[in-house]
Amino acid sequence: MRRTGKKAGNLNKDITKPKRTEPTLKQYAERVKILHAIDRFILENKSPEKIAQATISNLRKLITCKRTSVVSFILEYDEARVLVADGDGETKLKPGDLIPLELFGDMDKLSRGEINLVKDLKKISNPSHAVKALIEEGIRTYINIPLISRGELIGLLNLGANAPGGISKQQMEISQEIADSLASSMELARLLDKVMKYQRELKRFSSKIIEAQEMERKRIAMELHDEMGQAMAAISLNLGALEKELSPGIKASVKETLTDSRKLADDAIKKVRELAFSLRPTMLDDFGLIPTLRGLINKYKPRAGFQIDFKASGFEKKLGAEVKTALYRVVQEALNNAVKHAQAKKVLVHLENNGKSVSGFIKDDGRGFDSNTVLYSDSPEKRIGLIGMRERVVFLGGSFNIQSSLGKGTEINFNIPLTNLTNE
Numbered sequence: 001m002r003r004t005g006k007k008a009g010n011l012n013k014d015i016t017k018p019k020r021t022e023p024t025l026k027q028y029a030e031r032v033k034i035l036h037a038i039d040r041f042i043l044e045n046k047s048p049e050k051i052a053q054a055t056i057s058n059l060r061k062l063i064t065c066k067r068t069s070v071v072s073f074i075l076e077y078d079e080a081r082v083l084v085a086d087g088d089g090e091t092k093l094k095p096g097d098l099i100p101l102e103l104f105g106d107m108d109k110l111s112r113g114e115i116n117l118v119k120d121l122k123k124i125s126n127p128s129h130a131v132k133a134l135i136e137e138g139i140r141t142y143i144n145i146p147l148i149s150r151g152e153l154i155g156l157l158n159l160g161a162n163a164p165g166g167i168s169k170q171q172m173e174i175s176q177e178i179a180d181s182l183a184s185s186m187e188l189a190r191l192l193d194k195v196m197k198y199q200r201e202l203k204r205f206s207s208k209i210i211e212a213q214e215m216e217r218k219r220i221a222m223e224l225h226d227e228m229g230q231a232m233a234a235i236s237l238n239l240g241a242l243e244k245e246l247s248p249g250i251k252a253s254v255k256e257t258l259t260d261s262r263k264l265a266d267d268a269i270k271k272v273r274e275l276a277f278s279l280r281p282t283m284l285d286d287f288g289l290i291p292t293l294r295g296l297i298n299k300y301k302p303r304a305g306f307q308i309d310f311k312a313s314g315f316e317k318k319l320g321a322e323v324k325t326a327l328y329r330v331v332q333e334a335l336n337n338a339v340k341h342a343q344a345k346k347v348l349v350h351l352e353n354n355g356k357s358v359s360g361f362i363k364d365d366g367r368g369f370d371s372n373t374v375l376y377s378d379s380p381e382k383r384i385g386l387i388g389m390r391e392r393v394v395f396l397g398g399s400f401n402i403q404s405s406l407g408k409g410t411e412i413n414f415n416i417p418l419t420n421l422t423n424e
């Protein structure tokens, strides 16, 4: 028998008689049922704690035992964490308790998948404090069954009973079978948990990037508008004043140069305003999404070389700032792409807000592209625009889809749920 400490004492369980003496068939059916229950828990994406809890409560239907617990190992800290502990009567063991691994005795033996069985605690010479505590709790026999997944010892299923030596071969078999299933489901749950955490982190990260990008655009837009725009407005005013001050006898070429310079300054002011607007359309906050999109489309029309059919419905309902910005950026990038790459004759921009979600598409009849090659190529820098659109939509809990093939035009579809958004 192994060394046991205070806490391990609480862990150690043993097994007495099978609950049922009915034919094996019935027990077999019970076993299958339990394994199915565990599988269901994995499919329902439960945590290792919940899977362990469900396993134990099912196991107790098959085997009478005073105490059961499941611990999972945190090998890097040489500790085990209690996932679940229950049974008849009091136990000091609580979920979340940490137990030093050395208290589980021969780890090599457990790592090899061998069960640790103590038939009678009272027969141990020099019992440790933990063993004494176990005996005090009324436990006489206990068993530690290794939970092994992909060749690694990841935890233990511990059972304790109040009769010495009361463990049959059949009970061992049942517990072992349950332990095997428990091990793989716990591992799967742990992996799933890790993947989901990673996914959440990625989502947070991309939202931070989008946020930072918007902030930076806003800052540059304001700088352009307020600093450059104002300075150039002053230059234009000065030039205008000079024009008026010119004496009638001045050379015509001087007057022409002055007028020309003023016009250039006025043009530059216009360009700076446009640039500031495209970087950060303040109209979005001031006038709402649809007027801003109309403004954007009107600007595209003269140079686009294609017809734009814009339809929007349901937008009298209010939208959050994040959704408005995302929609604006998606339409802006899709139109940019149509101008840059599509050589289209017609582009449809249709948006609909039904109060529950905003859906829409941007479809051109241009030359299209091989979306599989572009979207899955190894050079993400070649599809930053497309990725950016998708990120914005997906970040808001929506779906995004691009369909394009050579000669057949391009269609972008998206749907953003509004319930999620109001919560964010």
Ligand SMILES: Nc1ncnc2c1ncn2[C@@H]1O[C@H](COP(=O)(O)OP(=O)(O)O)[C@@H](O)[C@H]1O
Pocket: 337, 338, 340, 341, 342, 364, 366, 367, 368, 369, 374, 382, 383, 384, 385, 386, 387, 410
């Ligand atoms: N509407 C479109 N029509 C044709 N090709 C497109 C269209 N949209 C995107 N593409 C193709 O997909 C590539 C990636 O698009 P994008 O990520 O927006 O990057 P960029 O516009 O900076 O090239 C483009 O270079 C182009 O080859």
Ligand SMILES: [Mg+2]
Pocket: 333, 336, 337, 385, 386
């Ligand atoms: Mg682009």
